[in-house]
Amino acid sequence: MAEQRATDGRGSPERTAPALLQASREPDLASPGRRRRLPGRSRIAPSGAIFVVLVALSTAAAAVVAFGDLDRQTVGLLVIALTVSLLMCGVHVAPALALPGLLGIWNLAGPKGVASLLEEIPHSSVASWSLSVIPMFILMGLVLQQTGITAVLFDAARQWIGRVPGGLAVATVVSGAGMSAGSGSTLGVTFALGRIGIPEMIKARYSPRLATGSVAMAGTLKLLIPPSITMVIYAGIAQTPVGPQLLAGVVPGVILAVLFTVVIMIWAKVRPVDAPAVDMSGYTTRSRLRAAVRTWPLVLLAVIIIGGMYSGVATATEAGALAAFTAIVLGAWSIRRDGPRQLLLRLGTALGHTVAAVAAIMLLLVGVHIMTRVAALSGLAQELTGFVSDLGLSRVGLLLCLVVVFVVLGMFMDELAMMLLTVPILIPVLNQLDIDLLWFGVFMGLMCEIGMVAPPVGLLSFIVHGIAQDREVNLGVRISLGDVFRGVMWFVFVAIVFVVVLIAVPQIALWLPQASMG
Structure with a gap:
């Protein structure tokens, strides 16, 4: 027992690895208060007078788009305005993209154009071999979470890194990077780290700001580190190869994790309180080695996914399928003592969540392809390209402007909504300025990371605050939303600086996929 327990600063025993395993399972076991958020759900749901005004504006805009005698560019602009208004009303991203798009097609091409679009788009948007990797990655991640395999990373990271300044927070970031390589969900990583890491840090008298900030930023690493569903969706929109797109996020994701650990260590040195x-002292070399050995399933899955794609032995879909099958086998072995009933229950839960998540993602892709068709028919994309050309912006100038635009959009819009709404319109501009679309996917991933935590409505910041309201998590310490926002701001600043560096040195993201392609 001495090998598995340590004593914190107040003499109370820390949780052992089995307890961490149990904590990691809790968020996925569907209690009403912890329902999984499906991809694409809009983050804002205003109330009162603001909601009434937005509904009125949306209704008026819809009527004008459907029946107004407008020029094509005006139709395109009104469709985008209506989409933003619906998103701000709390409408799911898929219908918020599709319904205004269909109204725009009605105006531009008439009823026959709408009928033709509905016959073509739903099938052509999702019937792609490259997109079949999405259910594989999601299922793999959910199986690992349901069976508690991902939790062993925090235990191992804590034992090996706990001695450094801010060691528990550093262990949280390292665990987030490791869990990202074995998870299909940003929210799944955040839930697991929040339920495990926050109480460990609060018990060790860490400040709520550092505890919650490190958890929130560790969760964002999932957007870049494979298998990233966000990168796969971007690849579907931009028509980039899925395997190289996933590989493009590896090096930036690792560098960002290192930068976050540096921030924590400096924070701990400057403010040791x-x-x-x-x-x-309760941990021995033997216990650390045993903890490291227990992480072998996640190491194996990372080798299967990243190694398979990099070596060319497997496509992204093949690597995802093999990783999902391996996760099921490993999960069944890890909970073999719970009996076949528990195994079937957990696998059934994982499959159910996978079906729901994949359906939501496919609807998103249908919506964005409808929006892309509107942008093409209205001439809006061409107008934007011409406008940028007239401004005379260079590649760097445009990207720096987009950093500001995406930071603002990220404050009010879901990360997928931001990507799905802007990328189809920006692609002609990016091609004109010779901006590599593989690289731009990583750029978008970084901006989505910042948007997911930045105030006033950073999604992950709200989720971490919600997790921290559980008394089993906060251990009686009051944690406010302001604590979470103040905790993430230094990390956000570093992430923005890294985005600027990435703009200056694009090979940071491109060299690995280029090497994989020979």
């Missing part, structure tokens, strides 16, 4: 040293 926010990250007191933790007594690690």
Whole structure:
């Protein structure tokens, strides 16, 4: 027992690895208060007078788009305005994209154009071999979470890194990077880290700002590190190869994780009261080695996914299918003592969540392809290209402007909504300025990371705050939303600086996929 327990600064025993496993399973076991958020659900749901005004504006815009005698560019602009208004009303991203798009097609091409579009788009949007990797990655991640395999990473990281300044927060970021390589869900990683990491840090007298900030930023790493569903969806929109697109996020994701750990260590050095040293005397070399060995399933899956794609032995879909099958086998082995009933229950839960998530993602892709058709028919994309050309912006100038635009959009819009709404319109501009679309996917991933945590409505910040309201998580310490926002701001600043560096040195993202393609 001495090998599995350590004593924190107040003499109370830390949780053992089995307890961490149990904590990691809780968020996915569908209690009413912890329902899984489907991809594409709009983040804002206003109330009162604001909601009434938005509904009125949306209704008026819909009527004008459907029946107004407008020029093509005006139709395109009104369709985008209506989409943004619906998103701000809390409408799911898929109908918020599709319904205004269909009204725009009605105006531009008439009823026959709408009928033809509905016959073609739903099938052509999702009937792609490259997109078949999405259910594989989601199923793999959910099986690992349901069976508690991902939780062993935090235990191992804590034992090996706990001695450094801010060690528990650093362990949280390292665990987030590791879990990202074995998870299909950003929210799944965040839930697991929040339920495991926050109480460990609060018990060690870490400040709520550092505890919640490190958890929120660790969750964002999932957007870049394979298998990233966000990168796969981007590849479907931009028509880039899925395997190289996933590989493009590996190096930036690892660098960002390192930068986050540096921020934590500097924070702990400058303000040691926010990250007191933790007594690690209860851990031995043997216990650390055993903890490291327990992470082998996640290492194996990372080798299958990243190694398979990089070596060319497997396509992204083949690597995803093999990883999902391996996860099921490993999950069944890890909970073999719980009996076949528990195994079937957990696999059934994972499959159910996978079906729901994949259906939501496919609807998103249908919506964005409808919006892409409107942008083409209205001439809006061509107008935007001409406008940018007239401004005389260079590649760097355009991208710096987009950093500002995406930071603002990220404050008010879901990360997928931001990507699905802007990428189809920007692609002609990017091609004109010779901006590599593989690289731009990583750029978008980074901007989505920032948008998911930045105030006033950073999604992950709200989720981490919600997790921290559970008394089993906060251990009686009051954690406000302001604590979470203040905790993430230094990380956000570093992430923006890294985006600027990535603009200056695009090979940071491109060299690995280029090497994989020979």
